Amino acid sequence: MSPAPALVQPIESPPPSSGSSALGLFLEPLIVITLLTAGVWFNRRLSQEGSRSGSPLLPGTPDSPTPEKKRDTSRYANNWISRAAYRFPFLLEVLYWALTYWIYQIARAISAVLFIDEGTVDTARKHGIQLLDFERTLGIQYEHSVQVWFIQRPLAMNALNRVYSFIHIPATIMFLAYFYHTQPFSRIYAPIRRTLALANLLAFVVFTLWPCMPPRLLPVSYRFVDSVHRNGQGSVWTTNKFCNQFAAMPSLHFGYSLIVGLSLFAWSPKDKHCYVAGGSSGLGLAVAKELASQGAHVSIVARDKGRLTAALGEIESCRASEDQVFQSFSHSLFTADESRAALEDVVAKHDGLSPDAIFLCAGKSVPKFFLEYTDEELYEGMDYGYWCQAWTARAATRMMVQQGRKGKIVFVSSLLGMMTIPGYASYAPAKHALRGLADMLRMELLLYNIDVHIFFPPTMYGSALDEEKKTRPWITTKLEESDDALTPEQATAALLKGIRRGQYHISGNFITDLFRASSREAAPRNNWLLDGVYDLIAYISIPFWLSGVDKQVRAHREQHLQYLADNGLLSRS
Numbered sequence: 001m002s003p004a005p006a007l008v009q010p011i012e013s014p015p016p017s018s019g020s021s022a023l024g025l026f027l028e029p030l031i032v033i034t035l036l037t038a039g040v041w042f043n044r045r046l047s048q049e050g051s052r053s054g055s056p057l058l059p060g061t062p063d064s065p066t067p068e069k070k071r072d073t074s075r076y077a078n079n080w081i082s083r084a085a086y087r088f089p090f091l092l093e094v095l096y097w098a099l100t101y102w103i104y105q106i107a108r109a110i111s112a113v114l115f116i117d118e119g120t121v122d123t124a125r126k127h128g129i130q131l132l133d134f135e136r137t138l139g140i141q142y143e144h145s146v147q148v149w150f151i152q153r154p155l156a157m158n159a160l161n162r163v164y165s166f167i168h169i170p171a172t173i174m175f176l177a178y179f180y181h182t183q184p185f186s187r188i189y190a191p192i193r194r195t196l197a198l199a200n201l202l203a204f205v206v207f208t209l210w211p212c213m214p215p216r217l218l219p220v221s222y223r224f225v226d227s228v229h230r231n232g233q234g235s236v237w238t239t240n241k242f243c244n245q246f247a248a249m250p251s252l253h254f255g256y257s258l259i260v261g262l263s264l265f266a267w268s269p270k271d272k273h274c275y276v277a278g279g280s281s282g283l284g285l286a287v288a289k290e291l292a293s294q295g296a297h298v299s300i301v302a303r304d305k306g307r308l309t310a311a312l313g314e315i316e317s318c319r320a321s322e323d324q325v326f327q328s329f330s331h332s333l334f335t336a337d338e339s340r341a342a343l344e345d346v347v348a349k350h351d352g353l354s355p356d357a358i359f360l361c362a363g364k365s366v367p368k369f370f371l372e373y374t375d376e377e378l379y380e381g382m383d384y385g386y387w388c389q390a391w392t393a394r395a396a397t398r399m400m401v402q403q404g405r406k407g408k409i410v411f412v413s414s415l416l417g418m419m420t421i422p423g424y425a426s427y428a429p430a431k432h433a434l435r436g437l438a439d440m441l442r443m444e445l446l447l448y449n450i451d452v453h454i455f456f457p458p459t460m461y462g463s464a465l466d467e468e469k470k471t472r473p474w475i476t477t478k479l480e481e482s483d484d485a486l487t488p489e490q491a492t493a494a495l496l497k498g499i500r501r502g503q504y505h506i507s508g509n510f511i512t513d514l515f516r517a518s519s520r521e522a523a524p525r526n527n528w529l530l531d532g533v534y535d536l537i538a539y540i541s542i543p544f545w546l547s548g549v550d551k552q553v554r555a556h557r558e559q560h561l562q563y564l565a566d567n568g569l570l571s572r573s
């Protein structure tokens with residue numbers, strides 16, 4: 001391409017300075033060290049916490065309530081490193097961050113000193129120009145006009161440049177210290193810091209293999225102005241000779257901001273009031289415990305009082321702070337009146353305010369053949385699979401709308417809400433209906449800012465499954481073998497991850513992903529690329545699976561008719 005003539009005259013400004021001021025040179029590392037020290041102090045272990053956990057040294061992370069097999073660490077009791085690490089656990093995080101960030105910076109510096117010669121500069125320039133051309137082809141080459149806009153508004157530009165240079169590292173440290181303090185370690189904090197570390201690694205690989213010149217260093221004919229460095233707003237991190245200028249793409253300024261921003265805005269149950277309907281067993285109980293360990297106030301409702309009491313004890317053992325309120329109420333959720341009464345009990349201690357999130361886990365299936373069910377049993381399928389969740393969803397929506405409060409409603413359908421196999425005549429239609437309701441509500445409740453999610457778990461281990469096995473037809477068991485079962489805890493992890501990511505249809509494993517992506521109807525995708533891949537795999541593989549299933553069902557005819565005869569179900573014919 002041929003560079004256009006310069007539109008903007010260089011503005012009169014102080015001569016380009018070579019970098020940051022002498023004050024900055026001293027102030028910036030000081031700020032970083034101060035923040036790190038503050039983070040370590042802020043996250044120190046208070047003495048009574050130590051005695052509560054009972055372990056001599058280096059106990060598990062704060063959110064692992066079950067004291068697992070721990071090694072005896074008492075012989076390190078007088079080792080000063082152990083003592084410091086115990087008193088100030090955030091020191092380990094400082095080390096982790098120093099390792100990822102500074103190893104990255106050092107690797108970058110080494111590459112700057114050792115490998116950057118004329119050849120690299122040429123390559124980097126070539127790549128930079130290629131990228132600009134590519135943007136132009138796509139019609140998204142706005143960088144220059146954005147820069148012109150800012151050059152005409154020096155105040156805004158200087159402010160943003162300072163943010164760019166000074167906020168990146170201090171803000172990341174503050175974010176890490178804050179999240180370490182407030183979020184469960186292994187499920188939220190650790191994955192985030194791992195993501196940051198991986199972003200560093202990825203950036204390193206990309207700029208080593210494909211060095212790219214940032215626009216500001218391109219030849220003048222490209223009209224970009226190096227606005228960061230010309231006015232002395234660079235920071236010590238960006239203006240020394242060890243700074244590899246060709247490591248600008250991919251940008252960690254962007255990557256870190258994105259990761260930090262997404263983490264801050266992701267839904268977190270901490271301090272929220274979560275109502276788990278069906279929270280006394282299986283999935284509901286696992287969800288309730290996980291929410292409790294993440295700092296939520298948890299209310300559970302189910303029918304059986306004995307199981308409720310036992311469940312409340314288990315939830316109690318996951319407590320993360322003393323202010324959390326845990327409560328349980330016995331109600332059956334089959335009717336509108338009962339569901340409303342349950343909700344009123346649940347909110348009583350919370351000033352009558354609607355819960356922040358409602359997890360609808362109540363449900364049950366009794367697998368049998370269509371001909372085998374009594375009329376009542378077929379009717380009940382809808383009560384257990386549909387109404388049990390639908391009535392609570394309506395009571396909650398009414399309350400939220402009347403109070404003008406936002407909230408989340410999470411339905412629990414099943415893999416059998418997206419596909420089905422013989423044996424689920426009472427259950428699969430209800431779980432499909434639930435999906436119809438949720439799909440509709442996702443749209444309608446946009447009117448009130450209420451988020452709707454629906455979970456489609458595969459088979460889950462637990463007492464419910466053991467109970468189903470008692471009536472489950474042989475052919476159903478046979479066909480269900482190709483489904484990998486999850487523990488309720490694994491299913492909970494998948495569900496909460498989906499919610500954090502803002503997914504609407506949430507699935508639990510590969511097979512549920514295939515059916516989710518291929519039966520999406522008008523529901524939003526979770527990931528435009530991956531869902532397409534799942535859809536394609538499903539398009540090819542499901543027909544093969546299906547023809548195998550149909551064959552198995554036909555082959556079962558003889559045995560089945562015998563079964564019907566043996567059970568007196570063929571008496572009329």
Ligand SMILES: NC(=O)C1=CN([C@@H]2O[C@H](COP(=O)(O)OP(=O)(O)OC[C@H]3O[C@@H](n4cnc5c(N)ncnc54)[C@H](OP(=O)(O)O)[C@@H]3O)[C@@H](O)[C@H]2O)C=CC1
Pocket residue numbers: 277278279280281282283284301302303304305307331332333334361362363364365384388412413414415456457458459460461462463464465488
């Ligand atoms: N297990 C599996 O393989 C799968 C299950 N699912 C679905 O996941 C959800 C949870 O299943 P799972 O954890 O295995 O089941 P569980 O039987 O272990 O738990 C069900 C919970 O719902 C409660 N409940 C049931 N009926 C009512 C009612 N009428 N009123 C109030 N509470 C009720 C139960 O307590 P109580 O009986 O005391 O009332 C219990 O707390 C269900 O909706 C199920 O259909 C989806 C896919 C697979």
Ligand SMILES: CCCCCCCCCCCCCCCC(=O)[C@@H](N)CO
Pocket residue numbers: 364365414415416421457458459460464465468479480481482483511514541542545
């Ligand atoms: C390439 C495609 C391969 C497809 C394999 C699919 C196998 C599906 C079997 C159905 C499993 C049903 C799980 C839900 C169980 C359930 O909801 C009840 N147990 C709850 O009460």
